[in-house]
Amino acid sequence: MEDAGRAVADAVSARAGGGRILLLAGGGANGGDAFVAARHLMVRGMEAAVLARPSTHPLTVLNRRRWRAVGGAVAALGPATLRRELRGAAVVVDGLLGTGFTPPLRPALAELTGMVNAWRHAAGQVVSIDVPSGVHATDAHVPDGAMQADATVTFMGIKPALLFGPAAALAGEVTVAPLSVMPAWIEQEALAAWPTDARVAALLPRRHADAHKGTAGRVWIVGGHPGTTGAPALAGVGALRAGAGLVTVHSTADVPLITAELMVRRHAAWTPALTRLRDAPRPDAVAVGMGLGPEAVAVTRELLSWEIPAVVDADALQPDLAGAGHDRVIWTPHPGEAARLLGCATTEITADPLGIARALHDRLGGVVVLKGGPSVVAHAGGLSVARGGHPGMASAGMGDTLSGVLVALLGQGMTAPDAAVAGVRLHARAGERAGAAHGYGLIASDVAQELGGAWMDVIRSGPAGPWYGR
Numbered sequence: 116m117e118d119a120g121r122a123v124a125d126a127v128s129a130r131a132g133g134g135r136i137l138l139l140a141g142g143g144a145n146g147g148d149a150f151v152a153a154r155h156l157m158v159r160g161m162e163a164a165v166l167a168r169p170s171t172h173p174l175t176v177l178n179r180r181r182w183r184a185v186g187g188a189v190a191a192l193g194p195a196t197l198r199r200e201l202r203g204a205a206v207v208v209d210g211l212l213g214t215g216f217t218p219p220l221r222p223a224l225a226e227l228t229g230m231v232n233a234w235r236h237a238a239g240q241v242v243s244i245d246v247p248s249g250v251h252a253t254d255a256h257v258p259d260g261a262m263q264a265d266a267t268v269t270f271m272g273i274k275p276a277l278l279f280g281p282a283a284a285l286a287g288e289v290t291v292a293p294l295s296v297m298p299a300w301i302e303q304e305a306l307a308a309w310p311t312d313a314r315v316a317a318l319l320p321r322r323h324a325d326a327h328k329g330t331a332g333r334v335w336i337v338g339g340h341p342g343t344t345g346a347p348a349l350a351g352v353g354a355l356r357a358g359a360g361l362v363t364v365h366s367t368a369d370v371p372l373i374t375a376e377l378m379v380r381r382h383a384a385w386t387p388a389l390t391r392l393r394d395a396p397r398p399d400a401v402a403v404g405m406g407l408g409p410e411a412v413a414v415t416r417e418l419l420s421w422e423i424p425a426v427v428d429a430d431a432l433q434p435d436l437a438g439a440g441h442d443r444v445i446w447t448p449h450p451g452e453a454a455r456l457l458g459c460a461t462t463e464i465t466a467d468p469l470g471i472a473r474a475l476h477d478r479l480g481g482v483v484v485l486k487g488g489p490s491v492v493a494h495a496g497g498l499s500v501a502r503g504g505h506p507g508m509a510s511a512g513m514g515d516t517l518s519g520v521l522v523a524l525l526g527q528g529m530t531a532p533d534a535a536v537a538g539v540r541l542h543a544r545a546g547e548r549a550g551a552a553h554g555y556g557l558i559a560s561d562v563a564q565e566l567g568g569a570w571m572d573v574i575r576s577g578p579a580g581p582w583y584g585r
């Protein structure tokens with residue numbers, strides 16, 4: 116609790132700018148964190164006051180006593196005291212409810228959160244402890260009366276409500292504060308990893324100075340059908356911009372050569388084409404399914420039987436292919452495709468992205484990327500959620516570009532789990548860069564163009580990755 120309160124004080128000092136801080140302490144441990152934060156703020160010379168609910172939680176009672184012992188002011192939290200104390204406050208620290216909250220919010224607390232929300236709208240900032248009060252830690256839905264925060268300081272691991280759906284929008288800027296507890300405990304508590312760019316940087320392959328196109332990954336993009344010929348082309352550009360040395364698009368349709376660096380091989384029909392390709396030199400990795408059309412299952416089944424690293428996307432994400440994969444396959448469903456694979460409604464997917472990603476991994480094996488804002492990676496080692504991205508990425512062709520990124524990383528020798536974790540972050544970072552320039556008007560090609568810059572941004576944040584290419 117001491118570490119937790121100190122981390123909250125750090126976040127608040129960064130925002131308060133010398134103004135008065137009002138801390139709201141609930142009856143549970145979340146309230147105890149607020150008392151600790153108040154003490155640390157006072158020690159730093161900041162003006163802080165606490166309004167508290169009654170508590171029997173031993174650590175909260177102890178930290179209330181410590182706060183009083185250093186001369187801290189505390190009054191009972193109710194509508195009248197809250198109205199009075201909100202006047203002139205710069206920051207409110209929301210320590211009312213954390214992970215111990217069971218919905219629905221009781222009316223007495225809902226009145227208080229409503230008052231703070233109205234105050235925030237007009238006057239100041241809210242920093243929530245662990246989760247915004249009234250948000251259930253594992254639920255992406257927002258119950259009535261939940262607090263709107265500008266920032267949330269969470270502990271141990273990231274909570275699903277801070278990442279997904281409308282609940283995430285209530286959290287504001289999220290930081291995860293490390294606590295001095297046993298690492299095994301943190302691992303057990305954390306539902307999913309949330310890798311920083313420094314962690315991703317350490318995964319990305321480095322090239323020797325004498326690298327050439329044959330050592331930088333020869334990849335195939337297999338897709339396209341009349342009406343959906345842009346999809347494999349976008350995947351191809353994504354692969355080139357994510358560093359693949361040689362990118363060949365195989366299709367039975369006329370795929371536009373949207374960049375001259377792509378090689379496009381048009382086949383008359385899939386069955387004879389696959390018979391020929393089976394005996395040709397195999398690529399380092401293949402991505403299949405983007406706009407591929409009705410023959411997707413048969414084509415994908417054949418390519419999976421080659422047991423080379425593969426990305427399976429779009430039309431190839433069919434329930435019939437469960438069991439046909441292997442460890443080096445990355446399956447990349449969006450929520451609609453995930454619903455088709457699991458035979459459920461899309462709303463069930465978006466309500467529980469972590470649980471669904473795990474269920475898809477159980478069904479398909481290999482690595483699953485459940486796409487969304489944010490994307491979830493499920494692999495044998497656990498779950499990982501990508502940071503960042505931009506709402507403008509909600510547009511056609513974005514998934515095709517991601518498939519290109521993933522196949523390029525596989526082609527450059529990354530394992531499927533590492534390629535998926537790094538690929539979703541590079542794609543999200545490229546989206547942030549494109550979003551800064553184009554806002555909601557960004558298109559998949561813009562994201563592809565930013566991939567090189569995104570790679571540079573990521574590697575600047577951390578240690579260099581492993582050598583590749585000899």
Ligand SMILES: NC(=O)C1=CN([C@@H]2O[C@H](COP(=O)(O)OP(=O)(O)OC[C@H]3O[C@@H](n4cnc5c(N)ncnc54)[C@H](O)[C@@H]3O)[C@@H](O)[C@H]2O)[C@@H](O)CC1
Binds near residue numbers: 147218219
């Ligand atoms: N896991 C840990 O070991 C740590 C936990 N910490 C803090 O402890 C919190 C969890 O503490 P608790 O389990 O005591 O729970 P909380 O402090 O989240 O909430 C419990 C209180 O909320 C009330 N409550 C629950 N549902 C309500 C509803 N629907 N309407 C109104 N009131 C409601 C309960 O009566 C109880 O007083 C975390 O969120 C975090 O802030 C930190 O101190 C760091 C370490």
